[in-house]
Amino acid sequence: MLRFCLIGTGRAGLVHATNISRRIKSAQLVALCDTDSQALARAAAHHKVDRLYHDYQEAVRDPHVEAIVVATPVSFHREIACEAAAQGKHILLEKPMALSVAECEDINEAVARAGVTLQIGFMRRFDAAFLEAKELLGSGELGRVMIIKSTGRGPGLPPPWIYDVTKSNGILAEVNSHDFDCVRWLADSDIVRVYAEAANLKCDHAREDHPDFYDNAVVTLRFSDDSLGMIDGTCPADYGYDARVEVLCEKGAIFIGSVQDRGISQVMSDGRITTRAIDSWRSLFKEAYVAELEHFIECVEQQTVPRATGLDGLKAVEAVVAANASVASGQPVVLHAIDRQNSPSTTR
Numbered sequence: 152m153l154r155f156c157l158i159g160t161g162r163a164g165l166v167h168a169t170n171i172s173r174r175i176k177s178a179q180l181v182a183l184c185d186t187d188s189q190a191l192a193r194a195a196a197h198h199k200v201d202r203l204y205h206d207y208q209e210a211v212r213d214p215h216v217e218a219i220v221v222a223t224p225v226s227f228h229r230e231i232a233c234e235a236a237a238q239g240k241h242i243l244l245e246k247p248m249a250l251s252v253a254e255c256e257d258i259n260e261a262v263a264r265a266g267v268t269l270q271i272g273f274m275r276r277f278d279a280a281f282l283e284a285k286e287l288l289g290s291g292e293l294g295r296v297m298i299i300k301s302t303g304r305g306p307g308l309p310p311p312w313i314y315d316v317t318k319s320n321g322i323l324a325e326v327n328s329h330d331f332d333c334v335r336w337l338a339d340s341d342i343v344r345v346y347a348e349a350a351n352l353k354c355d356h357a358r359e360d361h362p363d364f365y366d367n368a369v370v371t372l373r374f375s376d377d378s379l380g381m382i383d384g385t386c387p388a389d390y391g392y393d394a395r396v397e398v399l400c401e402k403g404a405i406f407i408g409s410v411q412d413r414g415i416s417q418v419m420s421d422g423r424i425t426t427r428a429i430d431s432w433r434s435l436f437k438e439a440y441v442a443e444l445e446h447f448i449e450c451v452e453q454q455t456v457p458r459a460t461g462l463d464g465l466k467a468v469e470a471v472v473a474a475n476a477s478v479a480s481g482q483p484v485v486l487h488a489i490d491r492q493n494s495p496s497t498t499r
């Protein structure tokens with residue numbers, strides 16, 4: 152039984168709380184922490200937890216706690232993760248890992264010093280369809296990857312703290328961190344150049360206070376092995392949650408995901424077909440959130456390296472920061488030199 156404290160009892164935190172307390176036999180939710188008293192009380196009553204904290208510094212010092220799930224807004228990730236590591240706690244840290252590469256480096260150094268396990272909440276890496284695609288690409292059957300397109304669109308308005316891009320890195324971080332991570336994971340190649348365009352097309356209410364806020368973005372990418380990528384992000388997408396990826400390879404293509412949920416379609420006598428769209432990340436990745444926690448616990452117990460490491464978290468943040476810099480400057484941003492020597496097109 153790994154004893155968990157959840158820090159941040161909001162949207163993502165409650166998904167983890169439910170999974171720890173109801174779905175995973177080898178885990179126990181023993182403590183909760185949130186600066187918001189009402190959110191904390193609600194979560195405590197629902198999950199019958201009595202070790203309650205308003206201050207994460209006290210929560211990470213609780214000797215009864217062995218592991219921490221961090222699901223606060225990203226601007227607190229660095230301080231909470233570093234303090235938790237210093238107290239010897241294992242950490243499942245929600246994406247985006249932090250606000251900057253320097254913050255990610257601080258976390259990775261604190262984790263290495265303490266010798267604890269750190270896993271980033273990239274649940275797509277635990278989804279059955281994404282895993283099958285990764286395996287197929289690894290088999291070499293489809294030849295080299297040429298273009299990866301990843302769409303990440305969230306339903307509903309973002310939480311209020313996202314509007315301040317300096318404190319959240321915007322939609323590209325909040326919604327599209329998963330896309331930046333999974334294109335790099337599937338391409339098996341680092342992102343070396345990004346060019347991004349973004350606009351606020353729906354959130355008029357945010358325009359005055361947050362002129363830098365954007366609710367739609369498109370990004371083009373080049374990978375170190377010379378392959379290409381595209382990411383698009385929107386929040387809110389009124390039709391539902393949309394996470395689709397297309398991988399075009401030399402000898403075929405892989406299509407992951409659909410806008411339709413895994414339920415029924417109804418065909419009418421006049422030929423109309425009706426079906427339901429996926430309503431939320433909670434439903435699409437329901438099993439992946441459980442699998443990521445199970446994997447985390449296994450890594451802690453067996454002292455093995457998680458499938459989504461602090462370096463993976465850092466690489467996604469690096470690409471997001473570069474994409475935001477590209478939005479601001481209107482220019483492509485180079486992250487690393489393109490390694491044509493090792494590109495499959497020159498080594499084939």
Ligand SMILES: NC(=O)c1ccc[n+]([C@@H]2O[C@H](COP(=O)([O-])OP(=O)(O)OC[C@H]3O[C@@H](n4cnc5c(N)ncnc54)[C@H](O)[C@@H]3O)[C@@H](O)[C@H]2O)c1
Nearest residue numbers: 159160161162163185186187190222223227245246247310
């Ligand atoms: N993996 C996923 O699919 C997924 C989905 C949604 C959100 N997230 C991530 O989870 C994190 C939280 O997002 P959310 O949408 O749940 O936010 P939220 O606003 O719904 O919840 C955040 C909670 O943290 C609390 N909080 C804020 N500062 C705190 C602090 N210093 N100490 C303790 N508690 C604090 C808030 O009171 C709130 O209850 C973000 O990093 C977000 O990107 C991941």
